[in-house]
Amino acid sequence: MATNRLTQEEIVRETVGFYNANNRASIEKEFAGGYTSAKCEYITPDNKMCAVGRCLTEKGLARVMKTCPDDSASDVDSKVGLNNVLKKKYTGHGEMFWLRLQRLHDNKNFWDEKGLNDHGVRQVKNEFGVYL
Numbered sequence: 001m002a003t004n005r006l007t008q009e010e011i012v013r014e015t016v017g018f019y020n021a022n023n024r025a026s027i028e029k030e031f032a033g034g035y036t037s038a039k040c041e042y043i044t045p046d047n048k049m050c051a052v053g054r055c056l057t058e059k060g061l062a063r064v065m066k067t068c069p070d071d072s073a074s075d076v077d078s079k080v081g082l083n084n085v086l087k088k089k090y091t092g093h094g095e096m097f098w099l100r101l102q103r104l105h106d107n108k109n110f111w112d113e114k115g116l117n118d119h120g121v122r123q124v125k126n127e128f129g130v131y132l
Contacts, residue, residue: 060085
């Protein structure tokens, strides 16, 4: 049985529809002086998954977590081959697409409790050419 692969626009729309400010797999860390930084997790202890993590097969997620749990999509691509660990419907897109999608997910300024906010909508238009 052939698997239909999603286009980049379909993946962006699916990702935007899935996330909000409360279900992203991003852990905020505070530093001296009030500076905060977000660190993405492929999967968190409460089973939240990042934009790339939720597109991985179960075996792919296990492989990534064993081989390169703190790495970006480009590092995963070079170490295990991103298309080797993605669910079939997500394959066929370059590492730069996944890096851009992950940056969208990771930036807390793009999200509110309902989903993507106005700033995020503009970012999707500018970054991906997708009009929401």
